[in-house]
Amino acid sequence: MNQPKTAVRRRPGKLVRALHKHRFIYLMLLPIAVYFILFSYYPLGLGIVSSFQDVKLLGNATFSGLSNYRYVFSNPQYSQAFVNTLIVGIGTFVLQFVWGLLIALLLNEVKNKVAKSAIQSVTYIPYLLSWSVVGGLWILLFSPSGMVNGFLELVKGAEFSPIVFMSEASFARAIMIFTGAWKGAGYYAVLFLAAIVGIDPSIYESASIDGASRLRQIFQITVPNIVPTMKVVAMLGIMGVMRNFDQIFIMGNASIYDKVRNLLYLIYTDGITQFKIGPATAGATLVLVATLIISAVARKLMRYDDTYED
Amino acid sequence: MKKTKVLSGMLAGCMLMSALTGCGGGSSADSGSTPSASGGDAAATPTGTVRIMSNVTGGKDDAEMKLFSEALSKATGLTIEIEKPASDYNKVLMQKLQGGEEYDLIYCGANEYVQLIDQGALLDITDRVKNSEILSNNIDPQEWADITVDGKVYAGFNKKEVHRVVQLNRQMLEAAGIDYTKIEPTLDGYYKVFKALKENNTTKDFYPFNCVLSESYDLQPWFASAGLSNGVREVNGKKTCAYATEEAIPVWEWFKKLYDEGLLDPSSFVDQTKDMRAKMEASSLKTAVCVDWAAWLGLHNSNALAGGISQDQYEIVSLPGTQTPDGSYKLVKGSASLFAVPANAKNVDGAIKVLEYFATQEGGELLSIGMEGNDYTKEGSAYTQTETGKAHGNDHGAPVPIFKDFVNPLGYNPGVEEALALGQYASVDPSLADEDTYKKTVGKWGIKMVKGEVSAADGVKGLSDELATLGFTDK
Numbered sequence: 100m101n102q103p104k105t106a107v108r109r110r111p112g113k114l115v116r117a118l119h120k121h122r123f124i125y126l127m128l129l130p131i132a133v134y135f136i137l138f139s140y141y142p143l144g145l146g147i148v149s150s151f152q153d154v155k156l157l158g159n160a161t162f163s164g165l166s167n168y169r170y171v172f173s174n175p176q177y178s179q180a181f182v183n184t185l186i187v188g189i190g191t192f193v194l195q196f197v198w199g200l201l202i203a204l205l206l207n208e209v210k211n212k213v214a215k216s217a218i219q220s221v222t223y224i225p226y227l228l229s230w231s232v233v234g235g236l237w238i239l240l241f242s243p244s245g246m247v248n249g250f251l252e253l254v255k256g257a258e259f260s261p262i263v264f265m266s267e268a269s270f271a272r273a274i275m276i277f278t279g280a281w282k283g284a285g286y287y288a289v290l291f292l293a294a295i296v297g298i299d300p301s302i303y304e305s306a307s308i309d310g311a312s313r314l315r316q317i318f319q320i321t322v323p324n325i326v327p328t329m330k331v332v333a334m335l336g337i338m339g340v341m342r343n344f345d346q347i348f349i350m351g352n353a354s355i356y357d358k359v360r361n362l363l364y365l366i367y368t369d370g371i372t373q374f375k376i377g378p379a380t381a382g383a384t385l386v387l388v389a390t391l392i393i394s395a396v397a398r399k400l401m402r403y404d405d406t407y408e409d
Numbered sequence: 410m411k412k413t414k415v416l417s418g419m420l421a422g423c424m425l426m427s428a429l430t431g432c433g434g435g436s437s438a439d440s441g442s443t444p445s446a447s448g449g450d451a452a453a454t455p456t457g458t459v460r461i462m463s464n465v466t467g468g469k470d471d472a473e474m475k476l477f478s479e480a481l482s483k484a485t486g487l488t489i490e491i492e493k494p495a496s497d498y499n500k501v502l503m504q505k506l507q508g509g510e511e512y513d514l515i516y517c518g519a520n521e522y523v524q525l526i527d528q529g530a531l532l533d534i535t536d537r538v539k540n541s542e543i544l545s546n547n548i549d550p551q552e553w554a555d556i557t558v559d560g561k562v563y564a565g566f567n568k569k570e571v572h573r574v575v576q577l578n579r580q581m582l583e584a585a586g587i588d589y590t591k592i593e594p595t596l597d598g599y600y601k602v603f604k605a606l607k608e609n610n611t612t613k614d615f616y617p618f619n620c621v622l623s624e625s626y627d628l629q630p631w632f633a634s635a636g637l638s639n640g641v642r643e644v645n646g647k648k649t650c651a652y653a654t655e656e657a658i659p660v661w662e663w664f665k666k667l668y669d670e671g672l673l674d675p676s677s678f679v680d681q682t683k684d685m686r687a688k689m690e691a692s693s694l695k696t697a698v699c700v701d702w703a704a705w706l707g708l709h710n711s712n713a714l715a716g717g718i719s720q721d722q723y724e725i726v727s728l729p730g731t732q733t734p735d736g737s738y739k740l741v742k743g744s745a746s747l748f749a750v751p752a753n754a755k756n757v758d759g760a761i762k763v764l765e766y767f768a769t770q771e772g773g774e775l776l777s778i779g780m781e782g783n784d785y786t787k788e789g790s791a792y793t794q795t796e797t798g799k800a801h802g803n804d805h806g807a808p809v810p811i812f813k814d815f816v817n818p819l820g821y822n823p824g825v826e827e828a829l830a831l832g833q834y835a836s837v838d839p840s841l842a843d844e845d846t847y848k849k850t851v852g853k854w855g856i857k858m859v860k861g862e863v864s865a866a867d868g869v870k871g872l873s874d875e876l877a878t879l880g881f882t883d884k
Contacts, residue, residue, distance in 0.1 A: 155528050155529055157529060176846075243675045244614045260671075263676065265679040266860070352678075352679050353623035353848070354678055354857070356853065371499055372499055372845060373842065373843055374525070376503075376507075
């Protein structure tokens with residue numbers, strides 16, 4: 100005898116239940132998601148598609164397989180630019196990180212509020228200025244009649260003949276790294292300082308009672324307590340290692356391009372000034388992939404996720 | 410967490426890709442549906458709207474742009490709409506064309522012209538040019554020859570390009586006991602001039618000679634002494650850069666001597682043209698000799714006059730540089746400044762009408778001295794420049810219009826006519842699609858040689874090898 104069938108209603112899945120439960124939050128997030136899909140991920144997708152096409156300014160694009168990637172890989176300027184990108188990018192990040200940390204630690208020791216605010220403003224202002232301003236300023240300072248040569252003349256005497264720093268290939272990367280770090284150090288300092296002021300003062304009080312010197316307190320209390328912030332700052336910095344364009348565009352010149360011309364600059368010249376859209380998007384896709392790889396490796400090495408999963 | 414990792418990485422690249430995606434995947438225009446390029450009905454008067462994408466041509470601000478469009482509309486009987494991006498012209502042009510915008514004329518320089526032809530973005534107007542009496546008769550045939558690519562023409566002219574001349578500060582020369590008309594046109598002759606200028610001027614940071622070394626244009630008047638021409642040219646069936654040959658060595662060594670002896674401004678390695686011009690100005694006087702466009706000579710002089718400095722106190726004069734072994738001179742003429750017809754233009758007849766107007770006396774006046782009532786007033790045949798006109802320096806896109814018999818009713822700026830007369834020695838460099846990289850490569854090796862980082866012999870070899878590797882020249 101057949102048993103009467105009973106209607107069994109399947110319980111909705113965990114995801115559906117979660118969506119239903121938080122539907123108003125998701126509804127509020129929808130415009131933001133749409134914004135990112137339309138203005139970030141859709142163009143990103145189009146860009147990747149274009150990298151496999153022969154794209155003309157007018158007329159239909161045609162599929163061209165890997166020819167754009169072959170162009171990029173066979174062009175010695177791209178391989179040189181890749182090396183320049185990594186050296187200048189990583190160099191700038193490391194110096195900016197250390198410089199920013201140093202400013203924050205030192206600022207934390209300044210007790211006079213006015214002096215503290217003034218120093219903080221002075222170190223932060225370069226970050227707010229565009230590279231047109233900052234680059235022009237440093238070009239002037241490094242010029243044969245600029246302040247740096249003036250100082251050297253003062254030290255070495257009248258026989259000193261000015262150095263054209265901006266045309267010296269041997270100085271080029273160091274100048275880019277230094278000026279890049281100079282511009283951004285104040286920003287990192289603000290982030291570190293925000294973390295430092297959040298440290299419980301009672302820890303310092305206890306350490307003082309136990310006789311810990313100020314220097315010891317810095318290295319054994321302050322620095323360990325801001326490690327999570329340092330990890331975030333490091334991740335953001337590493338993700339931006341390959342994104343430097345403005346500085347090279349403003350400060351580069353014929354005599355130093357071999358040492359500083361980076362991938363974004365080449366992509367710009369190929370894509371915007373020469374209308375070679377296919378190779379430019381292929382180059383940009385490779386920058387994206389390289390950024391993903393570098394970010395993933397850095398994340399693993401820093402145990403970034405462990406910090407937030409603990 | 411894995412999703413977060415991937416998404417955060419993707420976000421890092423999004424900004425970069427977004428800049429290029431306006432360029433990607435666009436496919437709107439169908440060049441096959443473009444209007445006939447061969448000329449249509451020649452008897453019909455073009456009507457309708459002509460949309461122009463302009464870079465330098467037009468008014469100096471929005472209000473003036475409106476006046477310019479109105480004047481052009483009135484003169485041609487067309488409705489003229491002009492778009493003039495405030496900056497990043499190439500980027501805007503690329504995005505507009507990719508986005509399917511339709512223009513009837515787009516401004517471009519000679520390099521972009523070659524690139525746009527290569528992209529299939531321009532319409533062949535060869536037959537229309539041939540069928541137009543104005544375009545055929547009012548413009549020097551050599552100008553057309555210079556912009557003919559594989560027997561086809563895709564654009565008309567915005568202006569007549571002038572040439573770069575050696576510019577000298579007359580008062581500084583006279584103070585050093587030099588009459589500029591008697592300078593010996595050799596490298597040694599100019600060396601003596603620079604030496605005398607330096608000895609006569611003790612101003613700190615004064616260098617008698619400034620030369621933007623990264624711009625290979627500036628080098629031509631000096632390399633003429635060895636009979637060498639600027640740019641990449643075909644010699645015995647091979648693409649060659651004369652500056653990278655053994656014949657160029659004495660000239661590079663001459664530059665090095667100038668640098669070693671403090672006669673060449675060391676900032677020449679990094680200066681841009683605007684920096685060099687600033688040093689030539691009456692308000693600066695940091696240099697006495699440079700190579701620059703003929704029109705700029707007039708601007709230096711007219712700016713000084715406007716500032717109350719008489720020509721007895723400051724005057725820039727021109728010379729053609731060093732003599733070639735056969736007794737002539739060599740100067741670089743600017744590569745063309747054009748208005749091209751895009752492949753998707755809707756009103757080609759109207760576009761041709763505008764190009765014809767630009768090649769007439771009246772069109773030339775609009776492009777140079779500007780709009781009547783705004784830049785100048787006219788009573789009978791007498792033109793009087795207004796204060797606004799004076800501030801605009803006779804330039805609304807074409808300081809020297811393309812019409813071969815053009816007469817500037819207000820006259821040229823002081824010194825320009827003398828400089829223009831040297832045009833007989835000037836020629837256009839063959840166009841290169843990636844001229845920027847070419848110039849930077851020549852500049853880089855030139856600077857190495859001048860600074861003494863490499864010997865001139867090694868330098869020309871290095872330059873030659875790199876240009877060949879980059880595909881500019883044949884090995």
